[in-house]
Amino acid sequence: MKCLTWNLEWTNPASHRAGLINALVSEIDPDVICYTEINRDMVPAWHIIEADADYGYPMKPGRRKVLLWSKYPWTQPDSYGDEELPGGRFTMGVCRGIRFVGVCIPWRDAHVKTGRRDRVPWEDHISYCAGLGRILRQHATSAEPLCILGDYNQRIPRVSQPKDVAQALAEAIPDDFRIATANATDLEGRNLIDHITVSTGLEISITGFLPRTSEDGTHLSDHSGVVAELQALD
Numbered sequence: 001m002k003c004l005t006w007n008l009e010w011t012n013p014a015s016h017r018a019g020l021i022n023a024l025v026s027e028i029d030p031d032v033i034c035y036t037e038i039n040r041d042m043v044p045a046w047h048i049i050e051a052d053a054d055y056g057y058p059m060k061p062g063r064r065k066v067l068l069w070s071k072y073p074w075t076q077p078d079s080y081g082d083e084e085l086p087g088g089r090f091t092m093g094v095c096r097g098i099r100f101v102g103v104c105i106p107w108r109d110a111h112v113k114t115g116r117r118d119r120v121p122w123e124d125h126i127s128y129c130a131g132l133g134r135i136l137r138q139h140a141t142s143a144e145p146l147c148i149l150g151d152y153n154q155r156i157p158r159v160s161q162p163k164d165v166a167q168a169l170a171e172a173i174p175d176d177f178r179i180a181t182a183n184a185t186d187l188e189g190r191n192l193i194d195h196i197t198v199s200t201g202l203e204i205s206i207t208g209f210l211p212r213t214s215e216d217g218t219h220l221s222d223h224s225g226v227v228a229e230l231q232a233l234d
Helices: 016-028 123-139 163-172
Strands: 002-007 032-039 047-050 063-070 075-078 090-095 098-104 146-151 194-198 202-210 225-232
Touching: 002 016, 002 098, 002 146, 002 194, 002 202, 016 202, 032 098, 032 146, 047 090, 063 090, 063 098, 090 123, 098 123, 123 146, 123 163, 146 202, 194 202, 194 225
Parallel strands: 002 032, 098 146
Antiparallel strands: 002 225, 032 063, 047 063, 075 090, 090 098, 146 194, 202 225
């Protein structure tokens, strides 16, 4: 299966920018997409699992922090995840025998200076990592191999984030899982913050990256996207 993950920075679906993004994605022809900071009108109405619209900031029509899209039907859809997980940032479902977990881990200043303003830096990020770890351990021994993709809001290996923040993410990922995008750099030579992790039941090849700027100079996103191919092991 071919999959991709990309943060679209709330692209207006009617914009020139959106047309360029959709053309790039259409050319790749993925089976599964994890979009973060997405307006749901950006995606065709095929098979979708979307996070709750309420992620603690003023809600705007159609905006979702994370959304899973597929050509094929989903089973076991989950837009909630864990009672202690910061809301509106999680999606999960099974597609063609693979359990996909779409994440948008809160950035450093989530609800610090904006939103509810009731957090200290990295607080929601660390809480999310703890909740994600519980979910992954719950499913680590299930029949379906796992693929965790989306906006991790950390460079891997650690660059400038505090050591305890890097450790929180490391502890969320089971020891035998592989962060396939660790050490990878995008088309500009920058370390990624959007990542794909797989369990031992999957082979993965990173096959490309989606640019932050189009060939005509249009700004597409403040994130680079990642394209990969997955193969379930027998």
